[in-house]
Amino acid sequence: xxxxxxxxxxxxxxxxxxxxxxxxxxxxxxxxxxxxxxxxxxxxxxxxxxxxxxxxxxxxxxxxxxxxxxxxxxxxxxxxxxxxxxxxxxxxxxxxxxxxxxxxxxxxxxxx
Amino acid sequence: xxxxxxxxxxxxxxxxxxxxxxxxxxxxxxxxxxxxxxxxxxxxxxxxxxxxxxxxxxxxxxxxxxxxxxxxxxxxxxxxxxxxxxxxxxxxxxxxxxxxxxxxxxxxxxxxxx
Numbered sequence: 001x002x003x004x005x006x007x008x009x010x011x012x013x014x015x016x017x018x019x020x021x022x023x024x025x026x027x028x029x030x031x032x033x034x035x036x037x038x039x040x041x042x043x044x045x046x047x048x049x050x051x052x053x054x055x056x057x058x059x060x061x062x063x064x065x066x067x068x069x070x071x072x073x074x075x076x077x078x079x080x081x082x083x084x085x086x087x088x089x090x091x092x093x094x095x096x097x098x099x100x101x102x103x104x105x106x107x108x109x110x111x112x
Numbered sequence: 113x114x115x116x117x118x119x120x121x122x123x124x125x126x127x128x129x130x131x132x133x134x135x136x137x138x139x140x141x142x143x144x145x146x147x148x149x150x151x152x153x154x155x156x157x158x159x160x161x162x163x164x165x166x167x168x169x170x171x172x173x174x175x176x177x178x179x180x181x182x183x184x185x186x187x188x189x190x191x192x193x194x195x196x197x198x199x200x201x202x203x204x205x206x207x208x209x210x211x212x213x214x215x216x217x218x219x220x221x222x223x224x225x226x
Contacts, residue, residue: 008152033214042116042202042217043155088154099170100145100215104154 004089006103013111018076020106022089025070029091032065034074037086037105046074046087076108084110114138116218118203124224125193133188133221135203143206144186145170145215146178148199155202161186193225 003025012018024032029051035043049056049063049072056063062075072089086105093099116137125131137144142163147155147170157170161180175197177189186205190197200222204215 004154035217040220042219043204043215045214045216048214099157099160100155102154104152 004091004101004103006089006106008104009107009109011109011111012079014079014081016079018079018083018108018110020074020076020087020108022072022074022103023070024072024089024091024101026091026093026101027067027070028093031092032072033090033092034061034063035088035090037088039085043088079108079110081110081112084108116203116205116216118201118218118221120221121219122222124226125190126226127194129193130189130191131193133201133203133223134185135187135218136185137205137216138184139205139207139216140183141205141207141216142183144180145204145206146176146186146188147202147204148172149202149220150199158188195225197223198225199223
């Protein structure tokens, strides 16, 4: 099956930038996503990028996609304590209708 | 517009008991999904329904059944609960006719099987 990998933990200081990384194995991805999960809550879509794009910026969030290395990253500028959460990357496939593949999630801890 | 709702929020079962987790969406989405989330394993797809009247197995369907009651509702049933089914269950929906496959998630049901 498809393999989406993330590091488990990241700790940063408030005001610094955070970079959360993700690698995937299937080159037939159509969209790649970043979701945020706060404690005790469901997953909330943060942003997504189409597989033929290299970068997408949305306020404090920047998504970078390196298709050659199958590497996706999420940069959060000026990280705040409210950004503390688990961040999941996910991919969907053009030939695998309705199937999403999620990474195991990166727990971001923002220290004041 | 409530999005995706799930009931119950919490449940404790004894081994062998049965229960049904309910999910409803009010976004007129065609597709609905059930996932389970276990520590360090991300989300794994149990079953999905591409449209009303159809259901298909996902990655981990054993021990579960589903019913797509109508376009709004998609239920997950555990016929004989086992401790290995202790998990957090998420329902999601998406609209394949939109520009993306974005999935919208419910708040989850935390199930403990003793």
